[in-house]
Amino acid sequence: MGSSIQSGGGGRRGRGRRTGSGYRAMAEINVTPMVDVMLVLLIIFMVSAPLLSAGVPVDLPNSKAKPIADQDNKPIEITVDKDGKVYLGETEVKDGNLVPMLSAMLEGNDDRRIYIRGDQTLAYGKVMEIIGLIGGAGFTKVALISKPKQ
Incomplete structure (x- = not known):
């Protein structure tokens, strides 16, 4: 009555690199989310900057x-x-x-x-x-x- 259960994602799979003696932590930083946020902030500032310098509204000749x-x-x-x-x-x-x-x-x-x-x-x-x-x-x-x- 021997049965074998194999799990698809047990333990530390996919979280590091496999070396001869075990797993090593990833030392890479994913900068894609940071770039996305920075581009959104840049667009917001570019759109709002002209509105800030308008000053008091007057009808100029x-x-x-x-x-x-x-x-x-x-x-x-x-x-x-x-x-x-x-x-x-x-x-x-x-x-x-x-x-x-x-x-x-x-x-x-x-x-x-x-x-x-x-x-x-x-x-x-x-x-x-x-x-x-x-x-x-x-x-x-x-x-x-x-x-x-x-």
Whole structure:
């Protein structure tokens, strides 16, 4: 009454390499899952990066002017929305706080540029008021941002 039972996957089969005296651990790393995750992250960052740099949404006027060449010195961006609210970067600035904040940013760097993004429905007087405040803070290089003509 002798019967033999053979199992298909007993013990350590498939987990290492068979040597003359036993099994040896695998020393190879499977990088395929890591590459898959990295590619997915890369795609996510590529899609989301343009959305992060949009700033405060304003309807810019059209222009035929050539784009300003990028400088090593990163410009300060001031945005004025259609309601007349002023933003320094993406932070809303209350009345009277713009000049002290800009003066603190100037601190010996006279070449610093300021870009003004003003909504096209905004009154001309409001933009001129902002330019006057910028001049009062000591800045001399001011540019108005517009949409390129298509």
